[in-house]
Amino acid sequence: xxxxxxxxxxxxxxxxxxxxxxxxxxxxxxxxxxxxxxxxxxxxxxxxxxxxxxxxxxxxxxxxxxxxxxxxxxxxxxxxxxxxxxxxxxxxxxxxxxxxxxxxxxxxxxxxxxxxxxxxxxxxxxxxxxxxxxxxxxxxxxxxxxxxxxxxxxxxxxxxxxxxxxxxxxxxxxxxxxxxxxxxxxxxxxxxxxxxxxxxxxxxxxxxxxxxxxxxxxxxxxxxxxxxxxxxxxxxxxxxxxxxxxxxxxxxxxxxxxxxxxxxxxxxxxxxxxxxxxxxxxxxxxxxxxxxxxxxxxxxxxxxxxxxxxxxxxxxxxxxxxxxxxxxxxxxxxxxxxxxxxxxxxxxxxxxxxxxxxxxxxxxxxxxxxxxxxxxxxxxxxxxxxxxxxxxxxxxxxxxxxxxxxxxxxxxxxxxxxxxxxxxxxxxxxxxxxxxxxxxxxxxxxxxxxxxxxxxxxxxxxxxxxxxxxxxxxxxxxxxxxxxxxxxxxxxxxxxxxxxxxxxxxxxxxxxxxxxxxxxxxxxxxxxxxxxxxxxxxxxxxxxxxxxxxxxxxxxxxxxxxxxxxxxxxxxxxxxxxxxx
Amino acid sequence: xxxxxxxxxxxxxxxxxxxxxxxxxxxxxxxxxxxxxxxxxxxxxxxxxxxxxxxxxxxxxxxxxxxxxxxxxxxxxxxxxxxxxxxxxxxxxxxxxxxxxxxxxxxxxxxxxxxxxxxxxxxxxxxxxxxxxxxxxxxxxxxxxxxxxxxxxxxxxxx
Ligand SMILES: Cc1cc2nc3c(=O)[nH]c(=O)nc-3n(C[C@H](O)[C@H](O)[C@H](O)COP(=O)(O)O)c2cc1C
Ligand code: FES
Numbered sequence: 001x002x003x004x005x006x007x008x009x010x011x012x013x014x015x016x017x018x019x020x021x022x023x024x025x026x027x028x029x030x031x032x033x034x035x036x037x038x039x040x041x042x043x044x045x046x047x048x049x050x051x052x053x054x055x056x057x058x059x060x061x062x063x064x065x066x067x068x069x070x071x072x073x074x075x076x077x078x079x080x081x082x083x084x085x086x087x088x089x090x091x092x093x094x095x096x097x098x099x100x101x102x103x104x105x106x107x108x109x110x111x112x113x114x115x116x117x118x119x120x121x122x123x124x125x126x127x128x129x130x131x132x133x134x135x136x137x138x139x140x141x142x143x144x145x146x147x148x149x150x151x152x153x154x155x156x157x158x159x160x161x162x163x164x165x166x167x168x169x170x171x172x173x174x175x176x177x178x179x180x181x182x183x184x185x186x187x188x189x190x191x192x193x194x195x196x197x198x199x200x201x202x203x204x205x206x207x208x209x210x211x212x213x214x215x216x217x218x219x220x221x222x223x224x225x226x227x228x229x230x231x232x233x234x235x236x237x238x239x240x241x242x243x244x245x246x247x248x249x250x251x252x253x254x255x256x257x258x259x260x261x262x263x264x265x266x267x268x269x270x271x272x273x274x275x276x277x278x279x280x281x282x283x284x285x286x287x288x289x290x291x292x293x294x295x296x297x298x299x300x301x302x303x304x305x306x307x308x309x310x311x312x313x314x315x316x317x318x319x320x321x322x323x324x325x326x327x328x329x330x331x332x333x334x335x336x337x338x339x340x341x342x343x344x345x346x347x348x349x350x351x352x353x354x355x356x357x358x359x360x361x362x363x364x365x366x367x368x369x370x371x372x373x374x375x376x377x378x379x380x381x382x383x384x385x386x387x388x389x390x391x392x393x394x395x396x397x398x399x400x401x402x403x404x405x406x407x408x409x410x411x412x413x414x415x416x417x418x419x420x421x422x423x424x425x426x427x428x429x430x431x432x433x434x435x436x437x438x439x440x441x442x443x444x445x446x447x448x449x450x451x452x453x454x455x456x457x458x459x460x461x462x463x464x465x466x467x468x469x470x471x472x473x474x475x476x477x478x479x480x481x482x483x484x485x486x487x488x489x490x491x492x493x494x495x496x497x498x499x500x501x502x503x504x505x506x507x508x509x510x511x512x513x514x515x516x517x518x519x520x521x522x523x524x525x526x527x528x529x530x531x532x533x534x535x536x537x538x539x540x541x542x543x544x545x546x547x548x549x550x551x552x553x554x555x556x557x558x559x560x561x562x563x564x565x566x567x568x569x570x571x572x573x574x575x576x577x578x579x580x581x
Numbered sequence: 582x583x584x585x586x587x588x589x590x591x592x593x594x595x596x597x598x599x600x601x602x603x604x605x606x607x608x609x610x611x612x613x614x615x616x617x618x619x620x621x622x623x624x625x626x627x628x629x630x631x632x633x634x635x636x637x638x639x640x641x642x643x644x645x646x647x648x649x650x651x652x653x654x655x656x657x658x659x660x661x662x663x664x665x666x667x668x669x670x671x672x673x674x675x676x677x678x679x680x681x682x683x684x685x686x687x688x689x690x691x692x693x694x695x696x697x698x699x700x701x702x703x704x705x706x707x708x709x710x711x712x713x714x715x716x717x718x719x720x721x722x723x724x725x726x727x728x729x730x731x732x733x734x735x736x737x738x739x740x
Contacts, residue, residue, distance in 0.1 A: 010706045013719035042708030184664030184703035222611070222648050223704055225717075263607050263646035266702070280606035282645040298604075341666035341707040348708050379665060415665045415707075429668055433702060439645075544681070566677065571725065 001032055001075060006047040006108055008038025008194045009226050010187075014045035015064065022065040023048070026072035037195020037230075039108030040349035041095055044088065050075070059093070060086040091367075092346070098365050100327070101351045102335045103151075103188075103311035107195035112230050115237040118198035124243055126317035127202050130209055131251045136166060139210040143313070145321025147333030152178055152269075152306030153384065153411045154486075155332075155399045161303055164293040165211035168301035173213040175255075176278070176297060176304040177204055179220040179227070180262050182269035183382030184433065186413030188337040189307035191349055193220070193227040196311070197234035201244070201257070203310030206317060208255045211303050216255055219274055221262045231259055266383070266437035267487050271304045273439065284441045285485035306411065308337055328354030332398040336409070342379075342416035345370040352397070359393045362416055373418035377501070381410025383430045383437075384490035386497030387423060406497040408490075422519035423502040424509050428456040430494035434487065445488025448479040452495060460520045464510035469499060518580045521565045525581060528569075530555035532577035539569035539578060587621045592628075600631040610643055619650045647701070654697040655690045657735055660714040664703030672711035676700065678725040682732050695739055696732070 005011070005020045024030055039047050044061035048071065051057055060071065063086055070082045080087070101107070110117040118124070130139050144159035165173060177200065181189040193200060204216045220228050235257050238244045246254045260278055262268055268277045272286035275297050296302025312334060316324045324334045332354040338361060341347045345367035352361060358378060362368070369375055377387040386407035388395060395401055402409045417426070435449040452475055458464055476492035483489045499506060508514045515523040528539070528548075535553040540546075547563045550556030558569070558578075570578045595612040599605040609632070613624050620643055629636040643649040661679060663672055680686065683696050690697040706712045709721025713728075720731055 009704075009719060010708055010721070013706050013709055013712065013721045042706075045709075181705070184662075185666040185707050186703070187705040187707055190705040223701065260608070261611060263611065264648040264701075265646050277607065278604060280604045280608075280642065282642055339707060341710060342669040382665065413665065415669055417669055421669055429665070567674070571674065 001053060002051040003028060003033045003071075003075070004036045004049040004051065004111075005033070006037070006039045006045060006049070007035040008042075008108075008191055009224075010038060010042040011045045011047065012226070014042075016046040018065045019046045019048065019063050019068065022068035023071060026068050028072050028075055034111050035113070036109060037107050037112045038191040038349065039096075040099075040104065040191070040351075041088075041092065041346070042348040043346050044092060048086075058083075059088040061088045061092065062086070095346050095348065095350075095365055095367075099351050100335050100353050102315050102324075103192060103199075103308050103337050104196075104349060104351045105315065106199060107191060107349075110196065112195050112197055113233055115198060115234065115241065118196070122318065123198055123314075124202055126314035127205050127209075127243070128249050130206050130317060131249050131253050136210045136212060139206060139317070140166065142317060142321045143210070146312075146316045146324035147321075147328070148309065148312055148316060148324065149332065149399065150306055151308035151312075151336065151411065153381065153408065155409055158305065158309055161293065161305070162207065162210045164291070165213075165301050165303035168293050170301045172215070172300050173211055174297040174300055174302040175204055175208040175211060175213040175216045176274070176292075176302055177216070177218040177307060177310060178269060178271065178274060178304050179218055179224075179307045180269040180274065181221055181224075181307075181411070182266040183384075183411050183413040185341055185379070185382060185415045186339045186411055188339050188349060188412045190224050190227050191339075192307050192311050192337075193224070193231050197227075197231045198238065199311050199314060200231070200307055201234060201238055203313035204257075205244070205248070205255055206313050207303065207305065207310060209253050211301075213303070214255050216257045217278065217297070218257075218259050219262055219268070219278060220259060222264055228259060228261060235259070265439075266433070267439045267485070270485050270487060273485070274304065275302065282439070284439045285487075287484070308412070329396065329398045329401075331400050332409075336397060336412060338412045338414045340366050340414045340416065342414075343369050343371055343373070343375075343418040343421075344416040354397055356397050357394050358388065358397065361397070361414065362393070366416070369416075369418050371418050371420070373420055376417050376419050376421060377423065379407075379415040379417065379426065379494075380413065381408035381490075381493070382413050383434050384408060384486065384493060385410045385413075386493045387417075387426060387501065388497070389501040391501075406493065406500055408493070420517055420519065422460070422515050422517035423498040423505045424456060424460055424515075425517070425519050427495045427498045428453065428460055431456055431491070434491040438487065438491075442482070442484035442488060444479045444482035445484065445491065448475060448483070448488070449491050451475060452479075452492070456495070459506065459509045460515070461522045462509065462513040462520075464506075466510065468510055469503065469506050473499060521567070524565060525560055526558050526563060526565065526567070526570060527560075527579050527581070528556050528558055529577050529579055532575050534575055534577070536574070538572050538574070542568045542572045544568065587617065587623045589623060589627050591616050592624060596628070596631045600628075606632065606634060606639065606642055607646070610639070610649060614649060617653075619653050622651075652690070655695050656739060657696050657715050659696060659698050660701045660704065661698065662702070662704045662706075662710070662712045662714075663700045664707065664710075666707035667703075667710040667712055670710040672723075674725055675711050675713065675723050675728050678728045679732070682729055695736060 268283040277283040533555040540548040
């Protein structure tokens, strides 16, 4: 019998560590209790997996400390009635069974803090195969056959980058992993590092061998302390086993490993800015060319890939490039991991073959909306991406098809929105982000994003003018053309896609001074529906400015002159009597 | 009246390890902030002396990254997520609640030195949005009520 507690950051935040401690306090044999990383069903955390002696799984979800005695009793007696209410439903199990997991294959299954657990799952056999039986060129050839493309956003063929770095002259080369995961709303890379750090290390070592690098570096964002801790631990274990270091597996391939923590700057996800940051400077992008493959870290040939890209590599080597290429579409091969969040019912990590549709992810696996409102749009690609409207829900997950909508595949963030999200507000949200994160090196990005933000702020305050939409569009195109790096070149995407698909919403803000989603506080008014109000006084008690009057058990009234539109009455009312319009 | 209480000897291990390693400035600053809770002016001067990097350049680097601060923070550092998923799930309400409860704005510290507030973009726990992190602990699925309760408990624990 094994009891395994899901301990990714999400699980811990939901209380998994408390549950583990509570279980340790019962009479369950402490040695049978262990941890795993992120199972991906974040909406059901904390999760406790019980494997019986035949390795058959009973999964308990939303477990709390108070459930520990019942779990212990079940383990002792085998009587399932005690834990019936905790057992995952068939419907929820489908969240996982409908996925195809390659990059995440070990996540939520093995103990991320133990190298033996990874080795048991054929860990490091791909590396051994590469080092002992394959030339670097052959490795690159397999990756080429697989069709693996960069998962960091741009989708550039991985073999091509590896080959360029391989061909590049210079005895000292660097292999760098981009774990900056800057898209706010995405956590695929965090999950991989926290849950299966050796898979990343193995993929990187194979990459290092392929390009001829003797140094591997991981740049992790500072907001991921647990990922840094687990990766540090994994590196130490691999060093101890001689998998990192000199003469790996007795061959003449040697590679050292280093982690660098980022310090909070979105632009450092851009590869040349990342290199500047690695060197200890302000993270300002360099002009390309020269590309990192020719002149990167310390001006040496360098290759940078995303975490998820590397997480596929060992699997591809072991299963063959053809097996990977057999999944997906003409132009997009293999699987892709998405972090599905927002208003979706089942929020978590979803890995599916390319070629599935957005509907498959959001409705079939994600279970649709968690509210009683209609699905409105999905945001993909974060600040560099765009909003795809409900009418395009059958868009196929493929670099080209998604690009055609004006959004991008991105790194995997999928933020689902319902009718209560204002699309102008969404554009403003992203521009606020990019304006703050612009490094300031080029004028188009530094000033252009600021001007766009100002216009969007005006529009959401009801101060928009005729011609604003056209002006915004014009600005968008000149920023796209003029900006130095990817940050500025893609910053207009959230604005362009929302104008393209939700122009009427912009017009409602500008012409009618209305926010159809009811989100822009300057454009809404609160009132109380007398027939629904029970006179419970809760709203009046919570109003910070005393704008609500009324007596117990009688309908209350909001004084709109006094009202500051904070929305407190709307959130506290238990009878849905407060109306927002 | 500025009296320095910065014990620079605490930095010697860090500087011994990294001062001569090129490209380590950010790492040194991170360790410095871990030790003091912020980047004291005296420490920056010492780092400049030992690494040979001009103080102006160090400040240039430190101000570029949101992680670094030049003022001490409260006992509890609240990092409130304003990422996309949290935004869609009304993190704005949580921000208002914290501001109301503590009477501070983003980037400020309460007068009693207990709480500092910092808005960040994504803590990677988007499935539990809205999310905040206070020191080492992450709190998810926040509501205004839950937030108030957490702050109250921390305030009580501090006395
Ligand atoms: C502003 C900006 C931010 C980026 N952020 C990330 C990031 O957080 N993670 C990432 O892997 N790639 C990011 N990228 C893409 C990288 O520049 C680079 O293309 C990628 O790491 C290459 O790896 P891949 O080929 O495996 O995708 C970003 C690009 C830009 C322009
Ligand atoms: S968006 Fe808030 S934790 Fe990711």
